[in-house]
Amino acid sequence: MYKFFVKENQIKDKKVQITGEDVNHIKNVLRLQKEELIQVCSVDTAKSYITKIIELNNDNVSGEILEECFETTETGISLHIFQGLPKQEKMEAIIQKGTEIGVSDITPVKMERCVVKLDEKAESKKIERWQKIAEVAAKQSKRDKIPNVHSLVSFKNIYEKLEKYDIVIVAYEEEDRTTIKQVLKQTHEKHVQKIAVLVGPEGGIAKEEIEFLKTIPNTKVVTLGKRILRTETAPIVLASVIMYEFDEME
Numbered sequence: 129m130y131k132f133f134v135k136e137n138q139i140k141d142k143k144v145q146i147t148g149e150d151v152n153h154i155k156n157v158l159r160l161q162k163e164e165l166i167q168v169c170s171v172d173t174a175k176s177y178i179t180k181i182i183e184l185n186n187d188n189v190s191g192e193i194l195e196e197c198f199e200t201t202e203t204g205i206s207l208h209i210f211q212g213l214p215k216q217e218k219m220e221a222i223i224q225k226g227t228e229i230g231v232s233d234i235t236p237v238k239m240e241r242c243v244v245k246l247d248e249k250a251e252s253k254k255i256e257r258w259q260k261i262a263e264v265a266a267k268q269s270k271r272d273k274i275p276n277v278h279s280l281v282s283f284k285n286i287y288e289k290l291e292k293y294d295i296v297i298v299a300y301e302e303e304d305r306t307t308i309k310q311v312l313k314q315t316h317e318k319h320v321q322k323i324a325v326l327v328g329p330e331g332g333i334a335k336e337e338i339e340f341l342k343t344i345p346n347t348k349v350v351t352l353g354k355r356i357l358r359t360e361t362a363p364i365v366l367a368s369v370i371m372y373e374f375d376e377m378e
Contacts, residue, residue, distance in 0.1 A: 129167050129178075130158060131267050133274060136172035144168050144179055144191040154181075154189050166191065167270070174202070174272045202272050205374050206322045208233040208293070209363045212329030213242045213280065216254075218360040223258050227265035227275050229367045234262070235278040237286060241331030251280050283337060286326075287344055293324040296347040297370075299362045301332055303351040308366065311348045312373045323370060327362045 132154075138145045146154065146168070154160050162181050168191060169176040179191035209226055211219065213236045223234055246254060258277040266274040281289060290296045295315060297308065326333075326341065333341075341347055352365055 129165055130154075130160070131167040131169060131176075131270050133169050133171050133263065133267065136170045139168075139170060139177075139193070142193040144177070144193060146189040146191065147187065151184075151187065151189055155184055160184075165194075167197065168193075169272055171274060174200070176200075176272055200272050201270055203230050203371060203374055205320065205370075206232045207367060207370060208235065208322075208324045209367065210235050210237050210281075210286070210289070210324060210326040211363055212237050212239040212327060212333070212359065213244050213246070214329050214359045215244055218330075218358075219254075219258065220261055221360050222363050223261050223275075223277060224265045225364045226367055227262050227271065228269040229364065230271075230371050231275050231367050232273065233276045233278065234258075235289070236280045237283055237326070238280055239283045239329055240334040240337060242329045243331070244329075246280060255279055283340075286341075290324055290326070290341075290344050290347070293322045294318070294320045294346060296324045296326065296341075296344060297366065298326045298333070298338070298341050298347060298349045299328075299352050299357075299366060300338055300349050301351075301356050302335075302338075303349050306348060306350050308350045308352060308369055311350055312370065315373075325363060325366045325370070327359060327366070330359050 132146055132150050134144060134146060160181060164181050166179050167176055168179045176197040177193045178195050179193050181189060182192050183190040209231055211222055226234055255277055262275045262277055352362060
């Protein structure tokens with residue numbers, strides 16, 4: 129069953145009005161017809177509904193809510209990826225795959241070894257595009273929430289962003305003692321709900337940055353194994369392992 133996101137004000141009296149780009153997708157791409165069922169999810173409440181299409185026109189698709197879906201596809205944890213800004217196609221892959229896995233937030237970070245530079249105008253367009261990629265991936269994977277893609281943050285301001293998390297996991301290629309497995313095993317003894325992971329850009333994390341990150345409460349610098357992973361691979365590996373561990377605990 130296909131899934132679509134709407135704002136809460138588009139749901140009223142057990143009726144749903146779908147507008148925008150989804151109208152064309154429903155009518156001309158998927159070629160759905162009256163009486164067919166779709167799933168509609170409110171971006172404001174994360175509530176999902178089984179909905180029957182009752183009318184299609186050029187501007188909107190109307191649906192009748194048949195029942196609420198009480199089973200959620202979301203996990204009990206909040207997982208935020210802080211990603212050293214990589215090249216365009218790599219960031220898009222991280223957002224798409226991270227959304228499918230279950231990540232709740234993604235923030236690009238300007239770090240010492242970042243090759244890509246964004247001015248204010250370019251950043252605004254990038255964030256808009258990245259947020260759309262997250263939305264499309266959320267529909268495909270039947271998420272109940274669309275991850276938030278936040279504005280670019282400078283590394284010098286990272287402390288205030290990370291200090292609020294129960295645990296911050298930093299992937300560092302020069303770490304050779306503490307493993308992600310060890311850190312996650314320790315979290316079983318704690319009530320962890322908010323997790324942040326930080327991955328460097330193509331050139332990795334500078335030593336000065338690592339030393340600064342170690343001053344942030346609850347931060348663990350880990351190795352992901354004997355092989356060096358690409359910047360677009362590391363956050364997906366981290367997210368996958370974390371989601372596996374916490375889904376298993378539920």
